Amino acid sequence: MDAITRIKQLGMPRRNNELWTFFPVNKIPNILSADGNCRIADECSSSEDFANEDDFAALLPIVCNARELVKTIDDGENEMAMLKCNNDFGRTVLNVGKNAKASFEILDNKVMHEICAERFDINVAEGAELEIFFANPANDLPLTFRHFDIKQAAHSTVHFANVLQDAGIGRISARVELNGEGANFDYRSLNILKGTASKHQRLTILHNAPETVSTQFVRNILDENAYASYDGHVVVGNSCSKVNSSQLVNTILLSDGPSVSVKPVLKIYHDDVECTHGNTVGELDKDQMFYLTSRGIPSDKARAMLTKAFAKELFLELPEGPAKKRLMQVI
Amino acid sequence: MLSIKNLKASIEDGTQILKGINLEVKPGEVHAIMGPNGSGKSTLSKVIAGHPAYTVNDGSVTLDGKDLLSMEICDRANSGLFISTQYPTEIPGVNNVEFLQMALNSKRAYQGLEPLADADFKKLCEEKMAMLEMDDRYRDRGVNDGFSGGEKKRNEILQMAILDPKVSFLDETDSGLDIDALRIVAHGINQIMSPEKAVILVTHYQRLLDYIKPTYVHVLRHGKIILSGGPELALKLEEQGYDWIEEN
Numbered sequence: 001m002d003a004i005t006r007i008k009q010l011g012m013p014r015r016n017n018e019l020w021t022f023f024p025v026n027k028i029p030n031i032l033s034a035d036g037n038c039r040i041a042d043e044c045s046s047s048e049d050f051a052n053e054d055d056f057a058a059l060l061p062i063v064c065n066a067r068e069l070v071k072t073i074d075d076g077e078n079e080m081a082m083l084k085c086n087n088d089f090g091r092t093v094l095n096v097g098k099n100a101k102a103s104f105e106i107l108d109n110k111v112m113h114e115i116c117a118e119r120f121d122i123n124v125a126e127g128a129e130l131e132i133f134f135a136n137p138a139n140d141l142p143l144t145f146r147h148f149d150i151k152q153a154a155h156s157t158v159h160f161a162n163v164l165q166d167a168g169i170g171r172i173s174a175r176v177e178l179n180g181e182g183a184n185f186d187y188r189s190l191n192i193l194k195g196t197a198s199k200h201q202r203l204t205i206l207h208n209a210p211e212t213v214s215t216q217f218v219r220n221i222l223d224e225n226a227y228a229s230y231d232g233h234v235v236v237g238n239s240c241s242k243v244n245s246s247q248l249v250n251t252i253l254l255s256d257g258p259s260v261s262v263k264p265v266l267k268i269y270h271d272d273v274e275c276t277h278g279n280t281v282g283e284l285d286k287d288q289m290f291y292l293t294s295r296g297i298p299s300d301k302a303r304a305m306l307t308k309a310f311a312k313e314l315f316l317e318l319p320e321g322p323a324k325k326r327l328m329q330v331i
Numbered sequence: 332m333l334s335i336k337n338l339k340a341s342i343e344d345g346t347q348i349l350k351g352i353n354l355e356v357k358p359g360e361v362h363a364i365m366g367p368n369g370s371g372k373s374t375l376s377k378v379i380a381g382h383p384a385y386t387v388n389d390g391s392v393t394l395d396g397k398d399l400l401s402m403e404i405c406d407r408a409n410s411g412l413f414i415s416t417q418y419p420t421e422i423p424g425v426n427n428v429e430f431l432q433m434a435l436n437s438k439r440a441y442q443g444l445e446p447l448a449d450a451d452f453k454k455l456c457e458e459k460m461a462m463l464e465m466d467d468r469y470r471d472r473g474v475n476d477g478f479s480g481g482e483k484k485r486n487e488i489l490q491m492a493i494l495d496p497k498v499s500f501l502d503e504t505d506s507g508l509d510i511d512a513l514r515i516v517a518h519g520i521n522q523i524m525s526p527e528k529a530v531i532l533v534t535h536y537q538r539l540l541d542y543i544k545p546t547y548v549h550v551l552r553h554g555k556i557i558l559s560g561g562p563e564l565a566l567k568l569e570e571q572g573y574d575w576i577e578e579n
């Protein structure tokens with residue numbers, strides 16, 4: 001089934017679709033006409049089968065006939081590069097060969113558009129190590145979708161990290177398959193939001209092999225009327241022993257205005273697994289604020305020092321490399 | 332210099348902890364405050380510093396004639412007040428030295444001075460750390476992060492040395508210090524002290540007062556100063572405890 005047929009079948013995202021629970025779906029321009037036809041294109045250039053794709057945001061770039069960029073890193077190679085997304089609908093296919101090591105920074109689209117949708121298909125072969133990250137300066141595109149489809153073979157590692165601090169509405173979605181024994185997926189996201197920024201993340205991590213590991217660490221620093229949501233699904237298959245999965249979302253509210261929604265979902269079909277999830281929402285620590293101000297530091301500066309410390313802690317455990325360097329620097 | 336008059340303060344549920352404290356501290360003086368557990372000594376220091384857990388119900392606190400109670404917490408510090416709390420707060424992720432530099436430069440900004448150049452700050456910091464026999468661990472870690480009880484107290488005195496306050500209120504700085512550390516820290520306090528400055532020491536033991544000779548010793552009980560005297564009072568308290576005071 002081509003992408004257009006599939007998107008027509010799915011219809012526009014609605015709140016009762018569990019992939020879109022927290023997203024302000026009324027902000028998405030309707031691309032389907034009243035008779036159910038797609039307004040954007042009549043025909044798909046891609047002949048891939050999308051019958052199993054449920055996410056509107058994953059289909060959108062395909063429907064829009066996004067120009068495809070294929071990047072392959074050969075077995076055992078080392079590569080550090082930047083992925084530029086210069087058109088409003090981009091599709092990047094990234095193949096990382098066996099035991100290769102790669103680091104990719106995703107750069108923003110700099111052109112203002114009503115809507116921006118990108119898709120990344122990432123295949124990580126046995127023993128490969130990939131870090132993929134973005135920390136773009138506030139660009140304030142009104143509506144952005146970034147979808148990741150990641151497949152990991154045995155003993156591969158992916159570090160996926162980002163900092164979001166623009167004022168628009170955005171959604172990051174990822175579907176991660178840990179298909180080989182010992183595959184490891186690590187997700188870290190920092191949201192520093194104010195104004196009417198509205199940022200939503202929807203991850204599905206499928207542990208399809210034994211001894212696979214996934215971590216999801218999210219930190220939100222929210223002010224004014226910002227809204228952040230995190231919806232993380234972890235599925236552990238029935239033949240998958242010794243799986244380890246943890247999810248932790250920590251939020252600091254700097255005022256009464258912002259809000260946060262967190263929904264962890266664990267579907268576990270095996271006994272010998274360790275899965276944890278946690279969620280905290282709070283203000284800055286009062287004693288820490290007192291300590292800093294009682295040493296003469298004005299309260300706005302003290303607040304900035306404490307939020308910075310909270311933010312930095314998220315990326316401390318990243319391996320030394322371009323991602324850590326860049327993310328620490330933007331904080 | 333520091334003048335506390337009829338200071339009354341309560342906690343959130345309305346319980347009054349300080350019930351009318353009077354204390355006059357002049358330049359060059361060292362005041363020791365002693366008293367049983369729970370009498371209000373730590374509360375006094377936090378109320379003066381502006382801790383949000385307390386409400387002042389009555390009285391005044393002035394530093395060189397300026398009303399401290401109407402100032403922001405940071406301005407009280409920048410006007411020359413230094414409070415070392417009994418249990419210094421840990422702040423992981425905020426580097427100890429960067430914090431010190433920020434604090435010093437905040438004070439300088441308050442005084443209308445330019446920030447101290449990095450090299451000059453480094454020199455100052457090294458000098459004070461050497462005086463207190465502190466090693467690099469204090470430099471690299473977060474503020475009090477994972478410090479032992481004694482290390483935290485020593486770190487407090489480092490802050491005092493760098494900020495160079497007019498009046499320092501040191502709450503049980505001696506507890507948690509080993510014998511050598513007590514000597515080093517007491518020596519440090521004596522070095523920082525000068526005829527223009529004053530120190531208030533809260534302590535339970537005479538041993539700190541062997542190193543830092545108090546001008547006055549006060550007994551605080553049930554939120555009030557019930558007795559004041561010279562250094563000999565501390566010796567008597569060490570021998571006889573507090574019960575005899577009420578009997579008088």
Ligand SMILES: Nc1ncnc2c1ncn2[C@@H]1O[C@H](COP(=O)(O)OP(=O)(O)OP(=O)(O)O)[C@@H](O)[C@H]1O
Nearest residue numbers: 342348366367368369370371372373374375384417
């Ligand atoms: N924030 C607070 N909330 C509740 N009770 C408090 C608070 N601060 C102080 N108190 C109470 O006020 C009283 C005085 O406490 P404070 O810490 O000032 O005593 P202290 O003289 O310093 O005692 P210690 O010698 O044990 O350090 C105690 O009964 C204490 O429990």
Ligand SMILES: [Mg+2]
Nearest residue numbers: 372373374417
């Ligand atoms: Mg106390």
